[in-house]
Amino acid sequence: MNQMSRNISAIFKRELSGYFGSPVAYVFIVIFLLLTGFFTFYIGHFFELGQADLRPFFQWHPWIFLFLIPAVAMRLWAEERRLGTIELILTLPVRMSEVIAGKFLAAWVFIGIALLLTFPLVITVAYLGDPDLGAIFCGYIGSFLMAGAFLSVGLMTSALTRSQVISFIVAVAVCLFFVLAGYAPVNAVISGWAPVWFVNLIAELSFLTHFISIERGVLDFRDVLYYISVIIFMLFANGVILNNRKAS
Amino acid sequence: MIEVKNMTKFFGIKKAVDDISFNVAKGEILGFLGPNGAGKSTTMRMITGFIPPSGGTAIIGGSDILQHPIAAREKIGYLPENAPVYPDMTVFEYLDFCAQIRGFSGTKRTAKIEETLEKCFLNEVTYQTVNTLSKGFKQRVCFAQSILHDPEYLILDEPTDGLDPNQKHEVRMMIKAMSARKAIILSTHILEEMDAVCTRAIIIADGVVVADDTPDALRAQSSVHGAVSLTLAATDPQELLPRLQALEGVQSASVIGQDNQHLTLRIYPEQKDVLIAAKVMDVLQDSAYKIESLFVEQGKLDEVFRTITGGG
Ligand SMILES: Nc1ncnc2c1ncn2[C@@H]1O[C@H](COP(=O)(O)OP(=O)(O)OP(=O)(O)O)[C@@H](O)[C@H]1O
Ligand SMILES: [Mg+2]
Numbered sequence: 001m002n003q004m005s006r007n008i009s010a011i012f013k014r015e016l017s018g019y020f021g022s023p024v025a026y027v028f029i030v031i032f033l034l035l036t037g038f039f040t041f042y043i044g045h046f047f048e049l050g051q052a053d054l055r056p057f058f059q060w061h062p063w064i065f066l067f068l069i070p071a072v073a074m075r076l077w078a079e080e081r082r083l084g085t086i087e088l089i090l091t092l093p094v095r096m097s098e099v100i101a102g103k104f105l106a107a108w109v110f111i112g113i114a115l116l117l118t119f120p121l122v123i124t125v126a127y128l129g130d131p132d133l134g135a136i137f138c139g140y141i142g143s144f145l146m147a148g149a150f151l152s153v154g155l156m157t158s159a160l161t162r163s164q165v166i167s168f169i170v171a172v173a174v175c176l177f178f179v180l181a182g183y184a185p186v187n188a189v190i191s192g193w194a195p196v197w198f199v200n201l202i203a204e205l206s207f208l209t210h211f212i213s214i215e216r217g218v219l220d221f222r223d224v225l226y227y228i229s230v231i232i233f234m235l236f237a238n239g240v241i242l243n244n245r246k247a248s
Numbered sequence: 249m250i251e252v253k254n255m256t257k258f259f260g261i262k263k264a265v266d267d268i269s270f271n272v273a274k275g276e277i278l279g280f281l282g283p284n285g286a287g288k289s290t291t292m293r294m295i296t297g298f299i300p301p302s303g304g305t306a307i308i309g310g311s312d313i314l315q316h317p318i319a320a321r322e323k324i325g326y327l328p329e330n331a332p333v334y335p336d337m338t339v340f341e342y343l344d345f346c347a348q349i350r351g352f353s354g355t356k357r358t359a360k361i362e363e364t365l366e367k368c369f370l371n372e373v374t375y376q377t378v379n380t381l382s383k384g385f386k387q388r389v390c391f392a393q394s395i396l397h398d399p400e401y402l403i404l405d406e407p408t409d410g411l412d413p414n415q416k417h418e419v420r421m422m423i424k425a426m427s428a429r430k431a432i433i434l435s436t437h438i439l440e441e442m443d444a445v446c447t448r449a450i451i452i453a454d455g456v457v458v459a460d461d462t463p464d465a466l467r468a469q470s471s472v473h474g475a476v477s478l479t480l481a482a483t484d485p486q487e488l489l490p491r492l493q494a495l496e497g498v499q500s501a502s503v504i505g506q507d508n509q510h511l512t513l514r515i516y517p518e519q520k521d522v523l524i525a526a527k528v529m530d531v532l533q534d535s536a537y538k539i540e541s542l543f544v545e546q547g548k549l550d551e552v553f554r555t556i557t558g559g560g
Contacts (some may be wrong), residue, residue, distance in 0.1 A: 003351070006351070009350060010348035010349050014334075021336050043433075065317075077543075083332050084332030085332045087328040090298055092346070092349050093318050093319075093321040095318065246298065
């Protein structure tokens with residue numbers, strides 16, 4: 001195994017086992033499942049709609065992620081800083097990029113596990129009707145990619161400060177921008193005064209726009225590329241921030 | 249060899265470290281001393297590459313910490329101040345994580361971890377989570393991490409902080425035993441520790457190196473170095489002092505303590521390395537004084553430390 005994958009995997013394993021060693025992880029999973037259930041059935045009227053698809057389920061994900069993922073991400077660097085362990089991890093013979101990748105992947109997999117735990121819904125719709133399983137699969141992929149984008153923002157803001165609260169607030173604010181930029185009511189307001197190309201540009205930047213198109217069941221390469229680019233950009237920014245603010 | 253070259257660090261406009269340079273060769277244990285806030289930890293953080301220097305660099309066994317950070321860090325074992333360790337891991341998990349990063353795998357990894365647990369007296373807490381450990385054990389876990397890969401260069405920021413006297417002694421012995429094949433820098437506030445362990449000491453104050461010498465040479469700077477301290481059964485000093493002062497080679501003699509039972513005097517030589525004890529003995533024997541103790545002062549490190557760092 002080469003050095004890079006060895007280091008990333010060591011950090012990944014350490015982080016991931018950290019999640020399941022702490023009650024925070026279970027609290028997160030329970031809240032996530034309760035919220036998705038509440039939105040899907042109560043607000044989304046899943047049963048009343050009588051459709052065998054998971055649209056009422058997926059459509060709430062951006063809004064649930066908006067608060068839950070910054071809550072998962074806020075401690076990732078802030079905690080290392082508070083404990084002083086950042087000094088050890090960054091003086092071990094590992095690259096900063098390896099530490100960032102290991103941390104990010106572990107948190108992403110953790111969120112992925114929470115997402116997979118919603119599988120009873122899939123079984124329910126498969127039992128009740130004849131759903132488009134391809135679309136459901138795309139929905140999960142889209143949701144997972146979008147979660148990665150939210151997470152990369154949260155990880156980046158966590159590197160900014162020692163304070164988890166500030167990190168959370170900044171992350172929610174940045175993520176809110178990325179969501180609202182593609183939210184139809186907001187676009188309607190902007191199009192009142194801005195040219196069409198500008199409205200489209202803003203909408204293109206949004207997590208929401210790309211999620212909606214994947215959720216429809218079309219896994220377009222451009223949407224995937226969009227999320228991957230956002231993630232890489234945010235992780236890169238994370239590295240720059242950390243390099244400048246390691247000791248403070 | 250660790251070569252520190254003109255390292256400087258600014259925090260904002262505050263100069264925490266000001267143009268520090270020194271070398272540490274293998275076989276040496278360099279003690280890093282200085283008052284709180286002198287810049288010891290900052291210097292160590294720059295040497296290990298945690299914070300970038302504002303100027304200068306450090307070269308660890310030929311690898312520049314700025315240009316080849318990974319190669320340089322592979323050779324370093326580092327114990328940061330306050331011994332930070334992930335609180336939610338067990339001691340074994342933590343060392344296993346460090347061993348993975350250090351490139352050990354399979355049975356070699358297990359063997360390394362076991363050897364280190366043994367060396368650092370951690371066997372009894374192997375499967376305990378770190379946040380349930382006492383401060384001293386935490387310190388030892390972090391120390392264990394720094395020596396796990398048997399590094400050529402060891403940087404230890406207050407390695408015996410929080411340890412009980414027995415453990416302090418053990419850790420010092422361990423550091424000494426390892427030193428033949430390693431270059432070691434350790435910071436401490438305990439002057440006896442520096443004296444017992446270090447082959448050389450650097451004292452810094454306000455970010456500047458103010459002394460770089462062996463512990464013995466530092467002690468020799470003490471004002472009492474070479475003086476004879478003398479305790480007699482209660483005696484009138486008025487008669488004795490002039491006789492002592494008249495001795496050849498003696499600069500002065502004075503009373504430093506007196507009560508109903510004892511009289512304590514200190515006799516200072518004109519030149520610190522000319523021994524005067526024999527002459528003092530002669531005077532005392534002639535007049536049959538009752539000597540309770542007599543010894544030649546080696547010098548007081550704490551006095552030297554205060555003088556050098558301007559802490560009067
Ligand atoms: N991240 C930082 N930001 C601003 N100032 C800092 C920072 N780290 C250290 N300093 C300042 O640099 C100076 C040197 O600090 P340093 O921690 O190196 O001292 P030290 O010699 O290790 O002291 P001690 O004996 O208390 O451990 C101090 O004045 C400290 O306030
Ligand atoms: Mg310090």
